[in-house]
Amino acid sequence: MPLRITKPAPYHRIKPDDDCMHEECGVFGIVSNDESIDPAEATYYGLFALQHRGQESAGIAVSSNNKIDYHKDMGLISEVFKGGLDNLAGATSAIGHVRYSTTGDSHLANAQPLVIQSRKGSLALVHNGNLINAKEIRDDLESQGAIFQTTIDTEIIASLIAKNTNGDIISGIKKTMEIVKGSYALVIMTPDKIIGVRDPKGIRPIALGKIDNSYVLASESCAFDTIGAEFMRDLRPGEIIEIDKNGLKSHQGPRADETALCIFEYVYFARPDSDIDGICVHRAREMAGAQLAISNPIEADIVAGVPDSARPAAMGYAEQSGIPYKKALAKNRYVGRTFIQPAQGKRAVGVSLKLNALKRNVRGNRVILVDDSIVRGTTSKRIVEMIKLAGAKEVHMQISSPPIKHPCYFGIDTASHDQLIGEKNSVEEIRKLIGADSLNYLSIEDLLKTVEGAACNFCVGCFNGEYPDNVDHLIKCRTKNVLD
Numbered sequence: 001m002p003l004r005i006t007k008p009a010p011y012h013r014i015k016p017d018d019d020c021m022h023e024e025c026g027v028f029g030i031v032s033n034d035e036s037i038d039p040a041e042a043t044y045y046g047l048f049a050l051q052h053r054g055q056e057s058a059g060i061a062v063s064s065n066n067k068i069d070y071h072k073d074m075g076l077i078s079e080v081f082k083g084g085l086d087n088l089a090g091a092t093s094a095i096g097h098v099r100y101s102t103t104g105d106s107h108l109a110n111a112q113p114l115v116i117q118s119r120k121g122s123l124a125l126v127h128n129g130n131l132i133n134a135k136e137i138r139d140d141l142e143s144q145g146a147i148f149q150t151t152i153d154t155e156i157i158a159s160l161i162a163k164n165t166n167g168d169i170i171s172g173i174k175k176t177m178e179i180v181k182g183s184y185a186l187v188i189m190t191p192d193k194i195i196g197v198r199d200p201k202g203i204r205p206i207a208l209g210k211i212d213n214s215y216v217l218a219s220e221s222c223a224f225d226t227i228g229a230e231f232m233r234d235l236r237p238g239e240i241i242e243i244d245k246n247g248l249k250s251h252q253g254p255r256a257d258e259t260a261l262c263i264f265e266y267v268y269f270a271r272p273d274s275d276i277d278g279i280c281v282h283r284a285r286e287m288a289g290a291q292l293a294i295s296n297p298i299e300a301d302i303v304a305g306v307p308d309s310a311r312p313a314a315m316g317y318a319e320q321s322g323i324p325y326k327k328a329l330a331k332n333r334y335v336g337r338t339f340i341q342p343a344q345g346k347r348a349v350g351v352s353l354k355l356n357a358l359k360r361n362v363r364g365n366r367v368i369l370v371d372d373s374i375v376r377g378t379t380s381k382r383i384v385e386m387i388k389l390a391g392a393k394e395v396h397m398q399i400s401s402p403p404i405k406h407p408c409y410f411g412i413d414t415a416s417h418d419q420l421i422g423e424k425n426s427v428e429e430i431r432k433l434i435g436a437d438s439l440n441y442l443s444i445e446d447l448l449k450t451v452e453g454a455a456c457n458f459c460v461g462c463f464n465g466e467y468p469d470n471v472d473h474l475i476k477c478r479t480k481n482v483l484d
Ligand code: SF4
Pocket: 203, 261, 262, 263, 264, 265, 407, 408, 409, 410, 411, 412, 459, 460, 461, 462, 463
């Protein structure tokens, strides 16, 4: 019996207002050719490893006996599957998803996997990324009589694949890839196979792994380690990988002139224990810290990183500069990303709940504080204040990426562009606003040095406004909304 979606979520999760860039989603998929590997269980643990990519909703779809069942709900993996996996056990393949919404509202109807039934068969799909021509395609499909159940662009992809498939789903996917523009890493499941797809520019990552005789797909290689799978390789931009009982087949979809992997995967989003397109994320962050120390040497007593994502960069800075690395901030590990946000006037409480200064380490010291990025600046201001109140003589902020001056249209929530502190303020103005004694950012050139040798070129659109696709129509739309 197909699983039913459980009761509607009793509340809408509050969007985390933690002054960070947010990834949209994590995807996972497996076809099991080993009796010892239960696809639903492997997907559940794989999604745990990808939880940092989305915390609003989660879901798993499985295929067994030529039928697709699923369970999805609002919340973390642990919450969504607190009742166990019994109803999904015994399948031959599975796909899963964790979501942070950037298009479409945060509610259950928009949770994934998206499962559709058409006269051509059933299909489940999970997606990480954002289409930049979703509205045009949706208008076009609606004018032809299509009805959509959700507000997510993933449904547009599913609808196009169903429409373009006449027996051979790979041709249907290729035709769909000619129509959709933007970023997408997809895992598609039919009753007898799963298919991984990476957009032609490679903006979002997706990797292939193997465990015993079974193949696995995941947004990041850290998910393979969690289930004991071996990382084989990243999908190439525009590649389609078809996995079934007989093994895997690679197909080439449309090719782009230039590839453009999102460089923010290395700066902040991806887990440090992942490798993406030939580059170890942790190593790239260490090198970013070392580049900062080379480009802007500062006299200080200690180097510290804002937990957790800036620690590797702080360690790289310390190693390069010879200044000792010490912790300046302690993190409350039990504050999730979704607590009730204090009212505007008490916003500082939100930061203090998560971080506190280590007085013993900072008192009387000149502190170099490394962070990966500044989005609105509210958190940086509070952290500088906190460390100074704890007795630091000076606080020098070092940011291991360039100023974020432009919004992202490719699946990353950058806050609305009028809130980006880097958009209208010079570095000196930002320094004054956050109260630091000095402020230095990594240049785009130095950031690119940290990922030299990667299999892809990079998107750095949020730093320089040069995007991998033409987004003029979206910029106009966004500007209009702000002015409205
Ligand atoms: S604009 Fe920035 S966040 Fe968006 S894909 Fe490009 S590098 Fe990544």
